[in-house]
Amino acid sequence: MSKPKVGFNWLASCGGCEEAIIDLNEKILDVVAAVDIVFWPCAMDFKKDDVRAMADGEMDVCFVNGAIRTSEEEEMAHLMRQKSKILIAFGSCSHMGGIPGMGNFFSKDSILKNSYQESPSTINLDGTFPQMETITPLGEVELPEFLEYVRTLNQVVDVDYYLPGCPPPVRLITEALGAILENKLPPKGTVLAPDKALCDECPRKETKPDKMEIAEFKRPYQIIVDSEKCLLGQGLMCLGPVTRAGCEGVCTKANMPCTGCQGPTSRVQDYGAKALSGFASILTSMEEKDVEAVLDSIVDPNGTFYRYSLPSSMMFKSLGA
Amino acid sequence: MHNEPFEPRIVAFFCNWCTYTASDLTGISRLAYAPNVRVIRVMCSGRIDPQFVLKALRQGADGVLIGGCHPGDCHYQEGNYKCLRRIKLLKRMLAEMGLEDERVRLEWIAGSEGDKVQKVVNEMTEQIRRLGPLRLAPIPVPHELVEEELAMAGAEEA
Ligand code: SF4
Numbered sequence: 213m214s215k216p217k218v219g220f221n222w223l224a225s226c227g228g229c230e231e232a233i234i235d236l237n238e239k240i241l242d243v244v245a246a247v248d249i250v251f252w253p254c255a256m257d258f259k260k261d262d263v264r265a266m267a268d269g270e271m272d273v274c275f276v277n278g279a280i281r282t283s284e285e286e287e288m289a290h291l292m293r294q295k296s297k298i299l300i301a302f303g304s305c306s307h308m309g310g311i312p313g314m315g316n317f318f319s320k321d322s323i324l325k326n327s328y329q330e331s332p333s334t335i336n337l338d339g340t341f342p343q344m345e346t347i348t349p350l351g352e353v354e355l356p357e358f359l360e361y362v363r364t365l366n367q368v369v370d371v372d373y374y375l376p377g378c379p380p381p382v383r384l385i386t387e388a389l390g391a392i393l394e395n396k397l398p399p400k401g402t403v404l405a406p407d408k409a410l411c412d413e414c415p416r417k418e419t420k421p422d423k424m425e426i427a428e429f430k431r432p433y434q435i436i437v438d439s440e441k442c443l444l445g446q447g448l449m450c451l452g453p454v455t456r457a458g459c460e461g462v463c464t465k466a467n468m469p470c471t472g473c474q475g476p477t478s479r480v481q482d483y484g485a486k487a488l489s490g491f492a493s494i495l496t497s498m499e500e501k502d503v504e505a506v507l508d509s510i511v512d513p514n515g516t517f518y519r520y521s522l523p524s525s526m527m528f529k530s531l532g533a
Numbered sequence: 534m535h536n537e538p539f540e541p542r543i544v545a546f547f548c549n550w551c552t553y554t555a556s557d558l559t560g561i562s563r564l565a566y567a568p569n570v571r572v573i574r575v576m577c578s579g580r581i582d583p584q585f586v587l588k589a590l591r592q593g594a595d596g597v598l599i600g601g602c603h604p605g606d607c608h609y610q611e612g613n614y615k616c617l618r619r620i621k622l623l624k625r626m627l628a629e630m631g632l633e634d635e636r637v638r639l640e641w642i643a644g645s646e647g648d649k650v651q652k653v654v655n656e657m658t659e660q661i662r663r664l665g666p667l668r669l670a671p672i673p674v675p676h677e678l679v680e681e682e683l684a685m686a687g688a689e690e691a
Pocket residue numbers: 224225226227228229230277278302303304305306310311377378379380
């Protein structure tokens with residue numbers, strides 16, 4: 213049997229997901245031995261035309277990381293879909309919108325204005341803004357369009373599986389590759405990670421209080437963190453209870469509260485709404501007059517609870533953005 | 534459709550023990566109120582997941598009204614306090630996302646306060662009528678799916 217043909221591609225991405233593939237370390241050699249990499253623009257010399265030349269469905273599997281913000285990313289998402297049998301959304305950005313997804317809190321115009329004019333480090337006396345077409349002495353050059361908002365991969369094309377995480381943990385990538393090679397993939401649409409909360413596999417689990425009561429949330433710089441005890445129990449905003457497991461607590465092991473990159477379990481539709489619900493309920497205030505003060509200890513609730521998932525939320529974006 | 538006046542659609546979540554009982558009393562007392570609310574009975578205001586509120590807004594409600602027992606009166610001791618913290622936090626977040634404050638409203642209404650149901654529903658209906666319909670950005674769907682739906686719609690018409 214010939215080796216399965218595999219592609220990797222990045223869209224609106226920071227490059228961290230590509231790094232995660234490199235983090236397979238020597239296991240990457242097994243991957244290379246087992247599969248034929250036919251597209252990987254970040255690491256090898258492939259061009260768009262190489263994909264265009266492929267027959268439809270020629271790639272057996274394609275991993276796509278990053279969200280969709282530009283017309284070029286949209287085009288590439290369609291191309292990857294067309295040319296692969298199995299399309300896997302790789303990482304929080306393609307799964308739920310991820311960090312670039314927070315762009316949906318703002319309008320396209322305000323983002324461009326901020327980046328090209330208003331930010332303190334910008335000096336733009338000529339008021340230059342990116343143009344899709346520019347005439348230069350050497351001819352006309354083109355840029356992709358910066359679209360109105362950020363979309364997840366499955367808001368642009370049909371997606372078969374999701375590898376969650378920012379970036380996905382090596383263990384989950386290895387398991388997914390194994391399942392592909394052994395032809396043991398679960399039903400279409402599955403998130404390829406355990407369907408339980410992170411607390412379940414967190415090394416601090418034993419010290420998690422039975423009845424969680426928080427008088428006020430603290431930020432890591434405000435306390436000396438006990439490196440054994442449950443972070444939420446210490447008053448830190450640890451999103452472990454509402455976040456899917458699979459990372460084995462890489463962050464919580466390093467004294468860093470979970471920020472929710474793996475998204476929700478399958479029972480939850482809107483990660484941010486579910487998270488705000490859980491954290492509002494464990495605050496201890498009873499009197500109506502105290503509520504505002506305890507809620508003030510949740511700094512930037514939208515940025516905290518929708519950090520990775522705004523485009524996949526029920527709001528999708530801010531009104532008027 | 535075009536020139537019809539705008540009639541707000543309000544989804545109301547009322548707790549079984551206080552506000553839902555109150556809304557029964559409103560009826561028994563023959564106190565008429567705006568027909569714009571669709572009441573969903575839940576056992577406790579503490580059962581109201583913020584996801585319910587968002588889903589109602591996403592699926593076409595112009596506003597969401599939540600009714601629970603007065604502080605101290607919760608049948609389950611503290612469900613309404615949880616509800617208060619959740620809805621206040623949700624409202625903070627939605628305000629930052631540009632939603633008008635009047636579209637999500639929390640009221641404590643005891644079983645004996647049939648007249649309060651009337652007052653709150655009428656008031657909220659008028660406020661939302663003034664604001665106009667809620668228009669959330671549609672959630673994008675893959676082009677293939679859209680094309681499939683169009684094909685299906687075409688087949689139905691034919
Ligand atoms: S999921 Fe995280 S690591 Fe991957 S591209 Fe997005 S921000 Fe980067």
